[in-house]
Amino acid sequence: MTPKTFFELKPSGSRTSTGGVSPLGGEYDEYLQGYDVPRSQNGSETRFRTTGTTEVPPESLFYPPHNGNGRRAGASRSWWWAEIASVAGSIAAMVALVIVLALFDGRALSQWNFFIQPNTIISILVMVSKTSMLLAVSACLSQLKWKHFHDRPRPLNDLQIFDSASRGPLGSLYLMGNLRLGAVLAFFFAVVTTASVAIDPTAQQILQFPSRITKLENVASKLGVAEQYSSRAFRNKYPESDASRISQANQKHLHEDFYLEYFNGDTLLLQSSLLNAIFGSIPEPSYSCPPPATSCSWPDFSTLGVCRSYRNLTEVAAPACNATSSNDKSPTRNLTCMYDYHGRNRSEFLVDMKWNLVAKPGPDGKMQGYPADWTWYQAMSTIHTDKFGHQTLSMTSVKMLNGNSPVNGKTPPPTEMLQSDWYLCEHTHHGATIDSGRLTPGRVVSAPLTPLRNTTVPASNMGAGPGGLYDESFVTYRADGGTGREYTVGQYQFSRLYAFLKSALDNRFGLFDNATRVESGGSLGALLPMGYYMNLTDHAALTGRVAEGVSAQMRSKTPAGDNDELTMLEGAAFRAETYIHVRWPWVLLALIEVVAAAVLVTVTIFITRGQPLLKSSVMALLLHGLDGWEEEGKAGSLETEKDLEERSKGMTARLCEDDNGWLRFSKSF
Template sequence: MSSAVGAAISQCKWLWYRQAEPRRLQDLQLFDDASRGPFGAAQLLVSLRARHLAFLGAVIAILILLFDPFLQQVVVYPTRLVPSEKPAVIVRSERYGARSYEDLPLPSVVDLSMKASIYDGVFAIGNDADRNIQHNCPTGNCTWPEFSSLAVCSRCENITSLVKKACNSSGCYLLSLPNGPTLSGLGGQINATVTNISSSLNQIQASVFKFSTLISKRIKDPNDAYAMECAMWYCVQTYTASVEDSVISQRVVRSWRNDSAKLDQYSDLIYNVSAVDPNARVNSTIFKVSHLAAKALNSFMSETFTGSGGINNTGSAFSSDVIQALYNTDNLTARLDNLAVSMSNNIRQQNDSVASPSHGTAWKGETYVHVRWAWLSFPVTVAALALAFLVGTIIETAHRDILVWKASNLALLFHGQDLDLKNPPMIHVNRASQMAQMAKHVKLHLAQTPDKDWKLVQR
C-alpha cells in the first residue's frame, strides 16, 4: 500500500505541472520527498493546503504510520476458562448421627470432631468458617450448581429493652432479665443461661439449643448493658459454591426449617422437605438427625454456653473460655452465624453413607485467538482511501492525457528545459519504456564548467 501511494504521489507531480499555471521548480523536490515517506508528505501537506489530489495522498502517507499499530491490536490471545475433564466435588449430608471411631453410637457425648468445630466457630478471629468446608477442586477454579444439605442455622435477637435495673442514689447495683441471667453491679461482667425469655424466637423449635446472655462492660454505666437471646436449630440449606484462585466461597440460596421437629428421647428428627413444602427445590426429600446425636449435642451446647465471668482491677475470671469469647466479641450475631457454619461443615463432612457429594465443574485456563473487529476500522479506512487515491490518480492521468512517468528521473532528463540531451531524429521517448531503452545508449558525465558549476555532460 505504501508503494502504491508513493507511486501515485509521484504521478501527481506531473498532474501538478500539467496545469495552465506555471509551478515552482521547488515543488519537484517536495513531491519526490512526499513519495518517499511521512516526513516529506507532511511538508507537501503544508505546501499544497488541499489544493490538489496529491494532498489526499500525503494524508494517507502519514496515516500509514498508524496502520501496523492498529493492525496488531486486531488479534489478541487471551485466556478463558473451559471445563476440565477432572471432576470437582464438595461434601453434603442428608443424615447426622455422630458415632465413635469404633462405629458405636454416642448416646451421651459429642464426638471430638464436632467439639473442635464448635470451638473453632466460637474462637475464630475472622468469621470465615465457610472456607473450611471439605472440597476437591483440582484446577483451583471450580463452580457447583445448587445443592442441598443438612445444616445448622442460627438467629439472635436484641432483648436489651427487657433488662431491668435496680438503682439507688449511689447508682445501679443490679441488672436482670425476667427469668434469666443477672449482673450484680456494673462493668466487666457477663452472665449466660439456657432460658426462654422473649417470645420473638418462640416460633423456632430450637432443636440444637437456645440461650440468653447479659453483658455490661463499662463501669458505672447502666446504659452500656445489653442482652441477646440466640437460638440454633437443624435446617436444610441450599447452597451455591465456587472456588476462585484456590479460595472457596459459599452462598446460601434458600434455608428451610421444620418448626414441628422437637427433641425426643426415642425418635429421630425427620425433615421431609417435599411433604411440607412441595415447591421446595432440594435434591433430596428426607433429611434426618439421629435422636442420640441431637440429645448429646443439645446437652453439650447447653452446658458450654452457660456460665459467667468478668474483669476488674485485679484480673479476670470466667467460668469457661467460651464465655470469655462471648464477652470479648463485638458482634454476637456474627459470632453465632460463624458457629452455625462451622457446625454445618462438620455435619457435611462426616461419613454419610446415604448422601453423595455434589459434583461441579473444574475450570482450566485455555489460550485462544480473539479477533477484535473494531480495531480493523482504521486499517480498512486507510486502505479504502489509498485505493480511492490510486484510482483517482489513474482517472485524472487518463483525463489529462498524461503519460505514466511517476518517479522516473529519465523523464526529467529527456523532457527537461534546455538540457543537452537530444533525441536522435524520428525517435520518440515519451513512454517510460522508450526512455529506458534510449537511456541504454546515452552516456553522461558529471563535470565542472569553467564557471565552477556542475553539469551532466553527454559523451
Template structure:
C-alpha cells in the first residue's frame, strides 16, 4: 500500500504519536531562560564592581573580556530562539486562505540564517495578515539588532581616571611629637644636635620673618595626594604683649630692667674699653643720634599668672625700643627711659592640632587650634630662670643641675578641647628646660642703628626684632600698626619654626608616638557603569521571550506541526504543482526569476499540510478556487482551497 507524507511527517495509515507540545519547544525556552540569566549576571557583576577598581581576574582575563564572553553567549541564546521562532512564523505566514508571494518563503529562510536576511525581511513581506506581519517584523528587528548587542554592552563599562581612590601601595605619613624627652633609664642624654636644631629653627624664623610665614612641616605622601585626620602634637606657642602704657607688675619690671641695662652698658661696657681707635669709633657712634633696641630675657616672674602659663613657659623676652633717634650719651646715659616703648615676647610649650592634605603634590597643613592646658606636672616651670628647684637664679645651663635636681620630673599637656582624645602629651623637665635655656640665650642683646654705623651685641633674634621695628634703611619711620603686625609675624614664625623642629625630631625622642598614618590616594581607574547601554540587551531578551510565546500560542491554535526552520520540512511541504512551476534545479537565477510571480498557501491535504501553488499574477478569485473536503485528524470535516 502506498504511503503519502505531508508537512507534519505523518503517514496516513499508521498514526504516529506526537511528542508533547512543550517538549518540542524546550530548546528555545531553555535558551530564553539562559539569556535572561546571563543578562541578569551581567547586571549583577557590574553592580558589584561599579565605582571600584578593576578586579584581578587572572593574568589572561579582564572584566571586559568576561562581560564580552557572557554577552556573546546571551546573544547566541536569544538569537537561536528568535531564528527558530521565525522559522515557525514562516509556516504561519502561509496558513491564511489568502495566498502569499512565494518569495516570502525564501525571505524567511534567509532571515533565519543572517542579520542581513532578517533586515531584508522587515521590508519584503507582502499580503494581508497584519498580526503575523507585525510579529515577524518585530522578530526580524530584534534579530537584526543582535549584531549590536556586544558593542552596546561593552559601552556600559567605562573607567574613570579622574577620581582619586585609596591606594594600598601608597605611603601617607606625617610626624608629630607626643613625648618630648631625652631622659632614658634615669639618665638625661642631651644631644649636641638638639642645640643645633634649635638654632637652625631660629635662623629660619629670622631669615623668613617678618617677610614670609613659616611653612609647616611637610608630610610624606608617595602618591602626591593624601589626607590625614586631625592630629595633635607638642609644639611651641608665642605671645606678644604691648606693655608701654601699662601699670602692671610686668610693665614696672620692664622699666627697671631697662634702666639697669643702660647703667650697666656704660659702667660695665663703655668704661671698660681702653683708649684707642676702637673707643674713638664707638664714641663717634654713640654721640650720634640712633634707633635703640634692647632685648633680654626676663629672669624674674612678672607677677601672678595662670598656673598652666607659668609652668609651660620656655622663656620671656623684654623688648625696649625707640621709634625716634636718641642721644645715648645724654638721654640714655641718664637712664631717661621716656623715649622707650616696651613689648613682651613670650614662648610656651603647648599642644597644636593640625589638619594636613596633599593635593597633586602640593601639601597644605592648617592649624586647627592650640592649647596651653596642664593636665599634670611635677616640675615647677620649664623656664630655667624661674625654676625654684634650680635656684631661680636665671641660670642658662640647666644640664649641669638637671641630673641632680629635676631628673624624672615632667609636665603633661592636654590637646585642644575640640580634638582632645585623652592622649597625654608629656614634656620631660630636663629636655624642656634645656630647650628654654637655649632659646633665652639666643635672644638677648643690644642693637643701635646710627648714621655713623651699626652697633650690635646681640643673639640671633635681636637683629630680626630690630628689623621688624625699625626697618631698613634707618631713619624711615614705621607706623606703629605696621610695627605691631611685623612683630606678630615674627613671633608666630619663631613658634612655628620651633614646632617644626620638635616634630622633625619626633623619631629620636623617648617613648614617642611619632608617626601619624593617613590615607594615600592615587588616580586608580575606577569602573563606571553607564546603565543605559544595557537597555538594548534587556529589551532584546524581553522581546524574544514575548515573540516566542506568541509563536507558540499561534502554533498551538493553528494545529499545524512544529517544524520551525527545518529544511527537510520545506522539501516535504512543496506540492508537485508548485515544483513544476518552479522548474528543474538547473540555474538558481532562473528559478528565482520564475518564483517572482508565484503565490502559495499552506493547505491541509491527505498527506498533511502542503505548500500549494496559487498560480501567478493577482490573487485568485472565487472562480479559481476548487473546494474539496478532507478528513481531519480528529475525524471532522475541514474545507480547504486548492488552486
C-alpha cells in the first residue's frame, strides 16, 4: 500500500473475524482485547482507517484475536498482578511498621531484645514499603502514556515526559510542570513519586529516645529520721565488755571504765564533725539510695532537730564602760566596757571588751586617745536549763569595727553586737529527694518544741547489760506549733553536746601586752585560731551552720552519725531510663503515600481496562511506530537528545488503528 497522511478517523469496510495470529505470538494476542469497536449489521467489526494507506509488511501485521461471536475477548487482568502484589507488599510493610511502633511506644529501650536497633527496623520497613509502592507507580505512569495518546492527539514529546516521570522524582517534577491538567491522573502519580523523596528523612524522625524516671518496685530507699536522740559520743552507760568486772564492784576497774566510756572514738567523730560545720562543711543525715536507683524520694516527714535564732543587737546594746589610768601623768589609760541589752536572759554571760588607750595628736592637733592594746572580738556562750531539764544554748558576741577611731571619755570605739540562740525544734520536710547521689532536703518548716515532762531512769535500768553510770533524765517534748508529735531527748547527753559547743565558741581575738602578743581563741586557742576566724566570718551563716550540723548528727548513726536510736524512713527509689517514644505525625507522610498510591493504582487499572497493557515496553514503541510522516519523520545520524525533543514538540499524533488494525502513532493536524 502507498502511505497516506492521517488527519481524521473514518469507518472502513467491515472485516469478519479471521482468527489470525499475531507475529508477536500469544502474549501479544491480548493486546487489544476489550476495545469498544463499532460493528456492522452482520456482526463484523467496523475498522478505523487513515485517509491514506500505509504500506505494512505482511510479516508485521497484527491481527487482534476474536471470540466466537465476532467480539474481542476481554482484557486479561494477569498483567496487573505484579503491581497489585507490589501495592499489597507496600501496605503490609506499612501495617507492620505501625504494629511495631504501637507495641514499643512508651516501652523502655532495655526491653528491645532484638540484635537490630529500632531505627534499623523502621528503615527496613519504610524502604520495603517505598520501593514496592514506586514499582507500581512507575508501571502505572508508563501505562498511562498509552492512554494519553489514545484519548486524543498529543505532541510526541509527551512520550518522553511520561517516560522520565516513570523513572524518578526529577522526571515527575518535569511532568507536573508541563502537563498539569492535561493528564490529571499522571499528575497525581508524579506528586506521589516526588513526595517519596521525603519518606526516608521523615522516617528518621519517627523515633525519639528521651529519658524518664521509673519507680523501682524491688528497691527501697531509706532516710534517717530522729524521733528520739541517744548520743553515741556522750554515753551514760558502762561498757558491756566490762560487765563482769563491774558486777564484782571492782572500784579500780570502775574508775578506768568510766573514762573509757566518757570519751571514746565516737566522741572525736562528733566533735570534729561539729567543728567542720562551723568552718562550712556540714555533714549529711544517714540515707540509702542503692543502685540501680539514680534518685529517691520520701513522703513528707517530721524529725527532731536544732534551730537557731539570730539578732543584731547593735542598736539596743547598752555598754557600761569604765576608764582608769595608773596616774594622772600617764599617757595611757584603760577602757573596759560590759555589753548588755534590754531583754537579756539574766543567766546569760555578759561580754566585756578592753582597750588600752594611748594619747596621740588628732587631726585637729589636740591630744586624743587611740587604742594601743585592744580586743577586736569577744564571744561568750551560756547554757540555759529550765525546770524540766530543757536546755538551750546562746552566744553573744561583740566585734570592734574600726581600731583607728579616737576614744574620748567613756565612749567605746565603734562596735557591733550580735546574739544567737540554739534550741530543740521539729523540722518538717516537704519533697526531700536524692538525685545523682546528692540529698536535697526540700522545703523545711520548723516549729519549736515545748517540754512536757522529765522522766528519770535509774542507772540500773539504763538499757542492756549492767546499766548506766548514774541515773539519767529524759525530757519529752511536743511540737505544739507543728505536727503535735512528741520527741524524747536525754538531758545528760544533750548537755554535753552543748558544753562542747560552748567551749568551741567562747573566743577572744585581740592584741595585748603593747601589741606584742596576739590572742586568738578560747579553750581551743592553742590549736585553732577560732577567735580570728569568728571575727572575720558572717555570724548569721556561722550560727546557722552550727544548727544544721547538730541536726544532721541527730539524724545519723554509725559509722559517722551520733544517734543510736535513729529511725530509717523508707521511701521510693527511681531510675532514669531511656524509653522509646513514637512521634506519630512523622508517620503520616509514609501512610498517605501508600494509601494514595493504592488508590491511584486501582483507578489506573479501572480506566485502562480493555486497553493494551504495554506499560514500559520498549518493543511496543518500536512496533507501533509513526504513521503519516515521510521524510520529516526520520531522524538524522548526528542528532542529540535536545534536537529530538525540539522536533517532537511539533509532531502531534494519536494512537489508533490503521486499515489493518495495527496501532500506530498517526499524524494529526
